[in-house]
Amino acid sequence: MIAKAGSLLDRERGRFAETHPASRKLHEEARLSLLAGVPMTWMTMWAGGHPIYVAEASGARVVDVDGNDYSDFCLGDTGAMAGHMPAPTMSAMAASAGITTMLPTEDAAWAGEELARRFGLPYWQFALTATDANRWMLRICREVTGRPKVLVFNWCYHGSVDEAFVTLGPDGRERSREGNVGPQVDPAHTTRVAEFNDIDSVEAALAHGDVACVLMEPALTNIGIVLPEDGFLAAVRDACTRAGTLLIIDETHTLSAGPGGCTAAWELEPDAVTLGKSIGGGVPIGAYGVSTELAERIAAAEDADLEDTGGVGGTLAGNALSLAAARATLSEVLTTDAFAQMSALCESFVRGVEQALERFGVPWSIVSLGARAEYRFCPEPPRTGAESAAATDRSLEEYLHLYLLNRGVLITPFHNMALMCPATTEEDVNRHTEAFNAALEEICA
Numbered sequence: 023m024i025a026k027a028g029s030l031l032d033r034e035r036g037r038f039a040e041t042h043p044a045s046r047k048l049h050e051e052a053r054l055s056l057l058a059g060v061p062m063t064w065m066t067m068w069a070g071g072h073p074i075y076v077a078e079a080s081g082a083r084v085v086d087v088d089g090n091d092y093s094d095f096c097l098g099d100t101g102a103m104a105g106h107m108p109a110p111t112m113s114a115m116a117a118s119a120g121i122t123t124m125l126p127t128e129d130a131a132w133a134g135e136e137l138a139r140r141f142g143l144p145y146w147q148f149a150l151t152a153t154d155a156n157r158w159m160l161r162i163c164r165e166v167t168g169r170p171k172v173l174v175f176n177w178c179y180h181g182s183v184d185e186a187f188v189t190l191g192p193d194g195r196e197r198s199r200e201g202n203v204g205p206q207v208d209p210a211h212t213t214r215v216a217e218f219n220d221i222d223s224v225e226a227a228l229a230h231g232d233v234a235c236v237l238m239e240p241a242l243t244n245i246g247i248v249l250p251e252d253g254f255l256a257a258v259r260d261a262c263t264r265a266g267t268l269l270i271i272d273e274t275h276t277l278s279a280g281p282g283g284c285t286a287a288w289e290l291e292p293d294a295v296t297l298g299k300s301i302g303g304g305v306p307i308g309a310y311g312v313s314t315e316l317a318e319r320i321a322a323a324e325d326a327d328l329e330d331t332g333g334v335g336g337t338l339a340g341n342a343l344s345l346a347a348a349r350a351t352l353s354e355v356l357t358t359d360a361f362a363q364m365s366a367l368c369e370s371f372v373r374g375v376e377q378a379l380e381r382f383g384v385p386w387s388i389v390s391l392g393a394r395a396e397y398r399f400c401p402e403p404p405r406t407g408a409e410s411a412a413a414t415d416r417s418l419e420e421y422l423h424l425y426l427l428n429r430g431v432l433i434t435p436f437h438n439m440a441l442m443c444p445a446t447t448e449e450d451v452n453r454h455t456e457a458f459n460a461a462l463e464e465i466c467a
Contacts, residue, residue, distance in 0.1 A: 038070040176406065246437055
């Protein structure tokens with residue numbers, strides 16, 4: 023199958039070149055002023071040799087400068103979970119009380135109250151990205167516990183947080199993740215690592231007594247969706263409580279599970295929650311919420327400079343424009359009804375993939391989390407980050423991604439993730455199902 027993918031990939035690259043001349047020209051011109059010809063390096067990961075250049079994005083639809091039309095399941099790698107340019111968000115931005123004033127607005131308090139309602143944590147602050155929110159929460163947790171280390175899970179993803187770029191080596195010990203760019207210190211010195219769905223590894227890491235907090239997604243997402251086994255998250259909560267360690271749930275990607283993410287859907291009890299990307303309808307924003315007990319501990323840290331140069335906060339954080347966008351997105355776009363519709367469409371997406379895999383006898387699997395789904399190149403869904411990483415096949419991924427792209431379907435370029443938004447339709451799902459079937463038929467012929 024891999025050899026067949028290689029020969030088909032050459033054909034698909036040729037088709038891409040023929041149908042994207044304007045994007046290629048713009049990319050060549052951009053290389054004169056932009057590193058790698060893109061404004062942000064991740065954009066080099068699109069299949070085809072260069073990214074498509076966008077002329078229009080609206081709802082779940084993207085049109086490129088060559089006039090090609092796409093059903094978008096990438097959605098800005100979750101940042102556009104509300105869809106591209108949702109009307110309520112756009113209207114709220116136009117009527118915003120300003121952009122950056124270094125002053126609070128009514129929208130900020132409304133957003134805090136709404137997030138408290140959804141996630142069950144009473145006190146909130148805002149950032150510009152989930153990375154900021156995570157980074158600041160790690161600082162706060164170290165401050166109030168007096169402990170130096172953080173615990174994350176093998177092959178986790180928490181944005182560009184330094185402490186999270188660490189994996190377990192073959193010897194079972196922490197090591198800097200391959201490709202980690204210029205770490206200030208080796209993250210093996212700052213971070214302990216456990217395996218997802220392995221509570222023994224969590225308890226062993228916490229037994230050292232030096233872990234300030236566990237930073238975790240309730241389901242791994244960026245290495246492929248890895249769902250928690252029954253009882254695992256409750257066991258992590260209990261282990262943290264016994265160890266005096268704080269528990270942070272990062273819902274940046276897992277918000278796909280519903281209006282309150284997995285925290286609400288699975289009745290989790292974290293000490294803090296972090297969010298980003300999607301709650302502003304595509305406008306840069308991050309947020310973190312804390313429990314009453316943690317808020318009291320923060321307030322009692324009299325020597326901590328939370329207001330100026332202590333490493334928490336930023337001039338543009340909590341700006342009027344981002345909070346106006348968040349209020350409109352949360353109140354009118356990413357609603358309970360919208361999530362129900364998105365999840366139903368995701369179920370249809372999964373059925374289409376499962377039927378195709380059965381039809382062609384392909385030993386792959388697909389996992390979903392609310393409005394998000396991802397197929398993996400292994401017969402059973404991985405249960406740990408290490409298992410999911412081992413199931414990666416770059417050749418197959420490039421073939422599938424480029425095959426779908428050439429037929430008007432975008433999925434996340436880093437892996438095989440597809441996300442539904444409120445504007446996604448059954449026709450979009452069927453478009454993917456048809457293209458996915460065709461891709462398997464060719465590779466299995």
